[in-house]
Amino acid sequence: MLPDHIVIQSGPEALLKTFLSSQSFTKVAVIADEHTLLHCYPLLEKALPRHEMIVIPAGEEHKNLDTCILIWQKLTDLAFDRSSLLLGLGGGVVGDMGGFCAATFKRGIHFLLMPTTLLAQADASIGGKTGIDFQYYKNQIGVFQEPIAILMATDFLKTLPLLELRSGFAEVIKHSMISDQVMWEEISARSFNEQNWAALILHSASFKYSIVKKDPTEKGLRKILNFGHTLGHALESYLLGKGNRIFHGEAVAVGMIAESFIANQKGLLNAPDLERISRYIISVFSKIQLPTYRELIPIILQDKKNRGAKILMALPKGIGSAVWDIPVSEEEIKASLEYYSSR
Ligand SMILES: NC(=O)c1ccc[n+]([C@@H]2O[C@H](COP(=O)([O-])OP(=O)(O)OC[C@H]3O[C@@H](n4cnc5c(N)ncnc54)[C@H](O)[C@@H]3O)[C@@H](O)[C@H]2O)c1
Ligand SMILES: [Zn+2]
Numbered sequence: 507m508l509p510d511h512i513v514i515q516s517g518p519e520a521l522l523k524t525f526l527s528s529q530s531f532t533k534v535a536v537i538a539d540e541h542t543l544l545h546c547y548p549l550l551e552k553a554l555p556r557h558e559m560i561v562i563p564a565g566e567e568h569k570n571l572d573t574c575i576l577i578w579q580k581l582t583d584l585a586f587d588r589s590s591l592l593l594g595l596g597g598g599v600v601g602d603m604g605g606f607c608a609a610t611f612k613r614g615i616h617f618l619l620m621p622t623t624l625l626a627q628a629d630a631s632i633g634g635k636t637g638i639d640f641q642y643y644k645n646q647i648g649v650f651q652e653p654i655a656i657l658m659a660t661d662f663l664k665t666l667p668l669l670e671l672r673s674g675f676a677e678v679i680k681h682s683m684i685s686d687q688v689m690w691e692e693i694s695a696r697s698f699n700e701q702n703w704a705a706l707i708l709h710s711a712s713f714k715y716s717i718v719k720k721d722p723t724e725k726g727l728r729k730i731l732n733f734g735h736t737l738g739h740a741l742e743s744y745l746l747g748k749g750n751r752i753f754h755g756e757a758v759a760v761g762m763i764a765e766s767f768i769a770n771q772k773g774l775l776n777a778p779d780l781e782r783i784s785r786y787i788i789s790v791f792s793k794i795q796l797p798t799y800r801e802l803i804p805i806i807l808q809d810k811k812n813r814g815a816k817i818l819m820a821l822p823k824g825i826g827s828a829v830w831d832i833p834v835s836e837e838e839i840k841a842s843l844e845y846y847s848s849r
Contacts, residue, residue, distance in 0.1 A: 683826070
């Protein structure tokens with residue numbers, strides 16, 4: 507179940523109109539990137555009162571302090587105050603950075619989030635994490651700050667590039683695997699093209715909300731959301747360092763297979779389930795040539811989730827639940843990468 511301030515509907519215009527009818531703001535600005543300006547803004551423009559536009563370049567490489575300076579400068583020029591509204595229209599980058607700039611400008615102005623990617627609707631928009639990358643570190647600077655509302659319009663997904671949609675699908679698969687066996691069965695019985703996105707977004711967002719409500723600052727339970735991400739992040743960072751971009755979801759897909767193998771080795775996941783998980787994920791995401799484990803281990807040792815020199819992972823416990831802070835050895839990681847490569 508979602509709280510009242512998180513709403514999912516098909517059309518953005520009606521959604522925004524309803525929200526604005528019960529609110530009043532001194533000023534309104536929309537922050538969009540160059541793609542959401544083109545594809546998403548026209549879908550809600552008519553529902554907006556008089557407003558200003560803040561347009562930022564698209565892409566993770568712009569989720570940094572330089573772009574924040576542009577945003578804060580614009581808010582200053584526009585004389586925004588604490589009764590003003592910044593509306594974030596975009597994927598996880600606009601959401602994280604727009605939310606961060608709003609939370610820190612004059613110690614906090616209202617931020618309304620309208621996520622436009624599957625990843626942002628099913629995952630990133632929920633949980634109040636905002637922030638930017640700093641030097642080579644992802645999400646190094648940030649604060650926890652909830653938007654005043656999150657309005658999810660599934661119509662936005664119609665223009666989302668297919669590879670972006672598939673990348674977000676990895677998080678949807680992850681959420682089902684660690685929370686709901688029935689949902690996992692439903693998802694894995696259909697191909698990527700046959701999924702019912704509205705139902706999956708509702709399920710994923712509701713699940714994430716239920717977890718972050720119980721553990722907002724990731725002291726324990728919230729760590730289960732990191733399933734697939736220890737190896738996934740390491741692979742993503744490694745390839746980024748080599749100048750080879752990989753979609754986040756593709757890396758998480760590899761991570762989910764390898765980490766499911768580790769769960770199997772530890773007696774947490776039976777062999778038929780491991781087989782079903784691996785087969786389905788590989789059917790959706792193409793296979794990736796992995797670096798050697800020696801290349802990945804130093805990156806894995808840097809993971810925020812570790813304690814001291816111990817590598818800790820969130821692992822599935824059967825399909826439909828998960829455990830966290832499970833120590834994993836370098837040998838287990840090596841074997842898991844070999845398992846993935848042998849598939
Ligand atoms: N705050 C959190 O809890 C959390 C969780 C997961 C990920 N994230 C962050 O989210 C970011 C990734 O989010 P993302 O995958 O949404 O990336 P993104 O915001 O870069 O969007 C992906 C691309 O799709 C384009 N786009 C967005 N919506 C579109 C639409 N409807 N039609 C056409 N094009 C569209 C964007 O312009 C961009 O080029 C990362 O920075 C990650 O760190 C945050
Ligand atoms: Zn992720």
